[in-house]
Amino acid sequence: MNRVDPHQSPAAVPMVTFEEVTKRFGGTGNQPAFTALDGVSMVVPRGAITGIIGRSGAGKSTLIRLVNGLEKATSGRVVVDGVEVGSLPEPGLRDLRRQVGMIFQHFNLLSSRTAFDNVALPLEIAGMDRKAIRDRVAPLLDLVGLGDKSGRYPAELSGGQKQRIGIARALATEPKLLLSDEATSALDPETTQSILELLKTINRDLGLTVLLITHEMEVVKTIASQVAVIDKGKIVENGRTFDVFTAPQHETTRSLLSAAIGAKLPEWISSDLKQTPAEGDRALVRLIFFGETAFQPLTARLVAEIGPDVNILAGAIDEIAGEPYGSLVVSYPADPDTLTRAGDFYRQTGLSTEVLGYGA
Numbered sequence: 001m002n003r004v005d006p007h008q009s010p011a012a013v014p015m016v017t018f019e020e021v022t023k024r025f026g027g028t029g030n031q032p033a034f035t036a037l038d039g040v041s042m043v044v045p046r047g048a049i050t051g052i053i054g055r056s057g058a059g060k061s062t063l064i065r066l067v068n069g070l071e072k073a074t075s076g077r078v079v080v081d082g083v084e085v086g087s088l089p090e091p092g093l094r095d096l097r098r099q100v101g102m103i104f105q106h107f108n109l110l111s112s113r114t115a116f117d118n119v120a121l122p123l124e125i126a127g128m129d130r131k132a133i134r135d136r137v138a139p140l141l142d143l144v145g146l147g148d149k150s151g152r153y154p155a156e157l158s159g160g161q162k163q164r165i166g167i168a169r170a171l172a173t174e175p176k177l178l179l180s181d182e183a184t185s186a187l188d189p190e191t192t193q194s195i196l197e198l199l200k201t202i203n204r205d206l207g208l209t210v211l212l213i214t215h216e217m218e219v220v221k222t223i224a225s226q227v228a229v230i231d232k233g234k235i236v237e238n239g240r241t242f243d244v245f246t247a248p249q250h251e252t253t254r255s256l257l258s259a260a261i262g263a264k265l266p267e268w269i270s271s272d273l274k275q276t277p278a279e280g281d282r283a284l285v286r287l288i289f290f291g292e293t294a295f296q297p298l299t300a301r302l303v304a305e306i307g308p309d310v311n312i313l314a315g316a317i318d319e320i321a322g323e324p325y326g327s328l329v330v331s332y333p334a335d336p337d338t339l340t341r342a343g344d345f346y347r348q349t350g351l352s353t354e355v356l357g358y359g360a
């Protein structure tokens with residue numbers, strides 16, 4: 001078993017490290033192998049909330065299942081708190097799973113057990129006595145705001161309440177890492193926000209590291225300080241959530257972002273855009289502003305610097321990981337003079353821009 005250098009400070013040791021991880025399925029008989037993860041390397045920092053976002057089939061579930069040993073990497077290493085998961089024998093895996101809690105999209109509660117008994121289940125399996133179980137479960141139900149629902153069955157609880165029970169159950173064995181597999185995908189937006197708030201509180205108050213997978217940008221930008229974007233089994237971008245989403249480099253990140261940030265162009269405009277301008281065309285440009293520029297009188301300055309013929313086509317101001325972020329789609333004549341003035345203005349102000357295309 002690989003252990004970390006004992007002289008390294010604990011805070012510096014990542015909670016999870018993926019090193020060149022590849023996972024293939026199948027490949028027996030005539031069936032070719034399917035590569036679900038392809039050379040994934042990334043670090044999940046201790047104490048943070050890290051999001052992995054990607055479209056359906058990108059490999060998110062496979063990645064998270066490697067962390068608690070439900071899948072084994074075909075090659076590469078997955079290291080959790082200094083221990084390589086792939087090298088663990090069965091008793092070691094059981095121990096690991098006690099230290100890694102998990103919550104699920106469909107809650108996975110046992111319908112025949114009350115809220116209390118669902119939370120108690122992992123403790124019963126671990127052989128804890130009834131009194132100790134009571135002392136552990138009651139405060140957990142209070143922590144998730146359901147101290148008064150301990151005798152209720154899952155069928156008597158709302159979706160959000162069921163997920164709260166799922167969270168309490170995941171915390172029962174006092175894990176150091178919480179894995180969240182699309183935990184809010186089955187919930188309405190308001191309930192999603194309340195569950196995300198609860199996860200934030202748990203992360204802050206218990207110092208619990210959270211690794212969540214989601215296809216929803218809203219989830220990542222609300223609570224994750226770190227993010228990795230996964231596409232066809234590869235991590236295509238990775239870093240501080242604010243940095244990744246204010247300067248997206250990859251097409252997948254851009255499309256996830258523009259769908260979420262609200263400054264989406266109407267289809268009738270975006271479908272007609274050309275890559276190069278023709279005589280008389282207008283340039284359509286997305287301006288991304290954050291930090292100080294988010295609060296400057298941007299539209300007045302655009303008109304003053306670029307010229308009076310600037311149109312605003314779409315816009316939104318939002319928050320990413322607690323920091324203000326805005327997006328404005330503008331159009332102006334694509335003649336050389338105007339384009340030069342616009343370029344100068346963007347350079348002076350440090351505005352991040354993306355030319356969406358040209359049209360009449």
Ligand SMILES: Nc1ncnc2c1ncn2[C@@H]1O[C@H](COP(=O)(O)OP(=O)(O)OP(=O)(O)O)[C@@H](O)[C@H]1O
Binds near residue numbers: 026034036215
């Ligand atoms: N046990 C398996 N056998 C064969 N192929 C698999 C297996 N598990 C996953 N895959 C394939 O690997 C790819 C990644 O699947 P995975 O479930 O990790 O994606 P995902 O990003 O979590 O998608 P979703 O959001 O739809 O759950 C998919 O094409 C899937 O069909």
